[in-house]
Amino acid sequence: MKISTVAYNHLNSLIRASPPETGGILGSNDGDVITDIVLDIPSETTYTCAYSPNVTFLNTCISNWQSNGKHFKGVFHSHFFGIKTPSAADKEYIINIMHAMPDSITELYFPIFVLPNRELICYKAIRADLDIQLTQDALEII
Numbered sequence: 001m002k003i004s005t006v007a008y009n010h011l012n013s014l015i016r017a018s019p020p021e022t023g024g025i026l027g028s029n030d031g032d033v034i035t036d037i038v039l040d041i042p043s044e045t046t047y048t049c050a051y052s053p054n055v056t057f058l059n060t061c062i063s064n065w066q067s068n069g070k071h072f073k074g075v076f077h078s079h080f081f082g083i084k085t086p087s088a089a090d091k092e093y094i095i096n097i098m099h100a101m102p103d104s105i106t107e108l109y110f111p112i113f114v115l116p117n118r119e120l121i122c123y124k125a126i127r128a129d130l131d132i133q134l135t136q137d138a139l140e141i142i
């Protein structure tokens with residue numbers, strides 16, 4: 001996963017100021033490099049101890065991006081201490097998002113910020129036919 005230094009610093013400051021299981025979306029105006037970050041607004045109707053994307057809010061951001069020539073690149077969230085792998089609920093929303101994407105989008109990133117050190121563990125979801133593969137990916141800050 002490639003991310004610009006500016007976007008990485010922005011992401012870091014948002015996560016630092018938020019409780020665990022905070023999330024948001026990643027966007028780009030520069031091909032493969034993530035350049036834009038938007039923090040999710042938790043939906044007030046549900047309370048869970050796991051991050052659950054606010055689909056209405058995020059879809060609005062994604063369509064605003066599209067009007068400005070930016071592309072949706074994935075979804076990030078933070079985890080409680082030391083938990084570096086996606087939970088069952090995480091995998092469920094990752095699969096749902098991948099299936100909801102147009103055919104032109106075959107891969108997206110789902111990084112996890114692991115607290116308290118804000119270690120960023122990157123996962124990449126790839127759609128191959130009807131199958132979704134989730135693999136760990138190297139972080140490249142450029």
Ligand SMILES: [Zn+2]
Pocket residue numbers: 050051077078079086087090
């Ligand atoms: Zn999670």
